[in-house]
Amino acid sequence: MHKRPLILVTNDDGINAPGIRALIAVMNTIGDVVVVAPNSPQSGMGHAITLNSTLYSEEVRLDNGPQKEFSCSGTPADCVKLGIRELLDSPPDLCVSGINHGSNASINVIYSGTMSAAIEAGIEGIPAIGFSLLDYNWDANFEACKSYVKTITQNVLEHGLPNGVVLNVNIPNIPKKEIKGIKVCRQAKANWVEEFDKRKTPQGKDYYWLTGKFVNLDGGKDTDEWALEKGYISLVPVQFDLTAHHFLKDLNNWNL
Amino acid sequence: MHKRPLILVTNDDGINAPGIRALIAVMNTIGDVVVVAPNSPQSGMGHAITLNSTLYSEEVRLDNGPQKEFSCSGTPADCVKLGIRELLDSPPDLCVSGINHGSNASINVIYSGTMSAAIEAGIEGIPAIGFSLLDYNWDANFEACKSYVKTITQNVLEHGLPNGVVLNVNIPNIPKKEIKGIKVCRQAKANWVEEFDKRKTPQGKDYYWLTGKFVNLDGGKDTDEWALEKGYISLVPVQFDLTAHHFLKDLNNWNL
Numbered sequence: 001m002h003k004r005p006l007i008l009v010t011n012d013d014g015i016n017a018p019g020i021r022a023l024i025a026v027m028n029t030i031g032d033v034v035v036v037a038p039n040s041p042q043s044g045m046g047h048a049i050t051l052n053s054t055l056y057s058e059e060v061r062l063d064n065g066p067q068k069e070f071s072c073s074g075t076p077a078d079c080v081k082l083g084i085r086e087l088l089d090s091p092p093d094l095c096v097s098g099i100n101h102g103s104n105a106s107i108n109v110i111y112s113g114t115m116s117a118a119i120e121a122g123i124e125g126i127p128a129i130g131f132s133l134l135d136y137n138w139d140a141n142f143e144a145c146k147s148y149v150k151t152i153t154q155n156v157l158e159h160g161l162p163n164g165v166v167l168n169v170n171i172p173n174i175p176k177k178e179i180k181g182i183k184v185c186r187q188a189k190a191n192w193v194e195e196f197d198k199r200k201t202p203q204g205k206d207y208y209w210l211t212g213k214f215v216n217l218d219g220g221k222d223t224d225e226w227a228l229e230k231g232y233i234s235l236v237p238v239q240f241d242l243t244a245h246h247f248l249k250d251l252n253n254w255n256l
Numbered sequence: 257m258h259k260r261p262l263i264l265v266t267n268d269d270g271i272n273a274p275g276i277r278a279l280i281a282v283m284n285t286i287g288d289v290v291v292v293a294p295n296s297p298q299s300g301m302g303h304a305i306t307l308n309s310t311l312y313s314e315e316v317r318l319d320n321g322p323q324k325e326f327s328c329s330g331t332p333a334d335c336v337k338l339g340i341r342e343l344l345d346s347p348p349d350l351c352v353s354g355i356n357h358g359s360n361a362s363i364n365v366i367y368s369g370t371m372s373a374a375i376e377a378g379i380e381g382i383p384a385i386g387f388s389l390l391d392y393n394w395d396a397n398f399e400a401c402k403s404y405v406k407t408i409t410q411n412v413l414e415h416g417l418p419n420g421v422v423l424n425v426n427i428p429n430i431p432k433k434e435i436k437g438i439k440v441c442r443q444a445k446a447n448w449v450e451e452f453d454k455r456k457t458p459q460g461k462d463y464y465w466l467t468g469k470f471v472n473l474d475g476g477k478d479t480d481e482w483a484l485e486k487g488y489i490s491l492v493p494v495q496f497d498l499t500a501h502h503f504l505k506d507l508n509n510w511n512l
Contacts, residue, residue: 041308047366048304052297055452055464077367081450082464107379109498110303111333123363123447155510164445165500182512186499189420191379194337196311208311208338237500237507242365243442244421244493251493254411256438 005031005093005157008083008121012042012076012100012113015069016062019099022142023131024067026149027096030157033067034092036083042075043102047116049081050074057082076117084124094157095121098131099149101140105132105170105224105234106188106216115168119240122166127156129166134228135173144176148233152182161237168236172228183232188223190216261287261349261413264339264377268298268332268356268369271318271325275355278398279387280323282405283352286413289323290348292339294332299358303372304331313338332373340380350413351377354387354425355405357396361388361426361480361490362444362472371424375496378422383412385422390484391429400432404489408438417493424492428484439488444479446472 007027011020015037027033036057042048056073070087072079076097084091097117104112114130121128131149133140152169161167168187172179194212201207216225224234263283267276271293283289292313298304306329313328326343328335332353340347353373360368370386377384387405389396408425417423424443428435450468457463472481480490 043307045304048301049367050466051299055466056461057464078466081466082452085450086452086454086464107496110375110379110496111305119366123366151512155512159510162500162503162506165503184504184507184512186501186504187497189497194341196338196342198342205312208313208342210306210311210334210337235507235512236498237503238498239500240363240366240498241443241445242424242492242494242496242498244418244495245442247418247421247493248440248442250418251440251491254415256407256411256440256491 006090007031007033008088008092008095009033009035010037010076010079010097010117012038012045014038014041015071017101018138018140019101019133019142021063022146023096023099023149024065026146028065028067030150030153034083034088035067035069036072036079036087038076038079039071039073042113045075045113047077047119048075049077055082057087076113077120080117080120092126095126095128096131096153099142099145100132101138102136103132103134103170104130104168105228106190109168109187109238115238118166123240127161129153129156129169131169133171133173144179145171148182152235164239164241165237168238170224170228170234172231174231178231179233180231182235183227185224185227185234185236186222187236188216188225189218190214190225262346263287263289264344264348264351265289265291266293266332266335266353266373268294268301270294270297271327273357274394274396275357275389275398277319278402279352279355279405280321282402284321284323286406286409290344291323291325292328292335292343294335295327295329298331298369301331301369303333303375305333306330311338313343332369333376336373336376348382351382351384352387352409355398355401356388357394358392359388359390359426360386360424361484362446365424365443365494374422379496383417385409385412385425387425389427389429400435401427404438408491420495420497421493424494426480426484426490428487430487434487435489436487438491439483441480441483441490441492442478443492444472444481445474446470446481
């Protein structure tokens with residue numbers, strides 16, 4: 001019999017979020033689980049790391065599961081670094097992040113703490129998956145996701161992932177019986193059109209809230225946004241070599 | 257005669273940093289400059305955005321140049337969003353970020369606030385360049401960079417950049433006469449090997465400082481790290497479609 005895989009679990013909504021509790025429950029059925037997750041919500045933190053202040057972590061017990069858990073004062077990327085280097089006894093076989101409360105499809109991958117944790121693990125050579133459910137509510141229902149999360153995780157453990165690639169999984173917020181399956185996709189070319197809500201403090205000083213509207217002008221039927229809209233779970237392989245290789249040749253013709 | 261381009265300048269070391277002062281000086285020779293930059297250092301902030309708190313900005317005057325300047329309480333990505341949507345009278349023709357105090361070559365692009373600002377502008381459809389000097393010191397000497405910063409900027413204004421691509425420019429910390437020129441490169445496959453410096457608070461609680469060693473195992477002679485080591489300025493085209501297109505076909509063969 002195979003040894004049970006060691007699985008590092010993290011997220012960006014904080015260690016108390018229902019989404020990470022659902023992910024831990026699934027991972028406990030697959031392997032030995034260590035949780036290292038932020039002690040407070042870190043949404044929109046992108047790939048931030050803590051360089052100029054100190055990091056704290058403490059072992060905690062938040063439910064009756066068999067997993068070991070550490071709550072950490074840092075960002076999701078910090079949690080992965082600290083987990084791998086300090087808190088785990090040996091390098092994990094897999095890192096999973098989420099289940100995020102809200103979409104990380106399309107351009108959201110750039111701003112996502114959930115995906116930054118998966119990418120950080122990928123940089124360290126650990127196969128990694130970020131999971132997100134398209135429901136921003138704290139009391140989102142993660143039950144419908146669970147079998148799909150398990151299937152995808154088992155596939156990653158079986159097939160592995162090439163160096164430099166992690167997975168971004170987004171799950172539509174619909175009843176389980178309406179989910180049509182899992183679709184391999186590319187990241188849709190969409191973006192946020194920001195609107196700043198400008199207000200005045202009681203003292204008369206201007207301040208802003210960042211708000212915005214998501215605009216998808218990508219008509220492709222091979223994108224994550226298309227798949228999610230049609231009732232599929234989207235699965236996008238994500239790389240962290242950001243080189244725009246297709247533009248190298250043109251650049252070499254510039255007068256530099 | 258052409259209209260002077262409108263140039264948005266930002267950074268992640270803060271609006272008072274010598275690096276952004278040098279960049280503003282160069283941009284004033286090319287176009288009309290508006291600065292929107294963080295009011296405090298934001299290094300290591302990755303692509304963080306401010307979702308759960310408010311943003312402040314105020315017009316400031318920090319030197320005798322002709323530029324308009326706004327100091328902002330947010331991250332570099334926030335500065336670009338706020339600049340484009342609220343503070344500038346019309347969309348900029350170009351966004352430049354930096355000059356960063358320290359390298360953003362190789363995997364550092366992922367953690368970089370400087371590059372997140374350039375990428376944010378790129379997402380908004382604005383041609384954008386991030387500049388970094390390989391000297392972390394506050395009193396780094398930016399004089400040697402200036403003519404190269406100008407040449408690259410003029411090339412971008414002349415040729416434009418394709419949708420979805422921004423430039424990551426790194427400059428070696430050597431005297432100007434030793435700089436061999438500008439080299440178009442790919443991002444080296446290198447990473448940080450973290451070491452956490454574990455200490456105890458006066459009250460006996462464990463805490464950590466994140467430290468680490470940069471390790472480049474990429475032997476290619478077409479990488480940014482190679483170019484910088486050989487005395488070239490590295491120029492890497494960076495994309496924010498993170499899809500690992502080469503792995504889509506394999507994934508479709510999984511049992512999902």
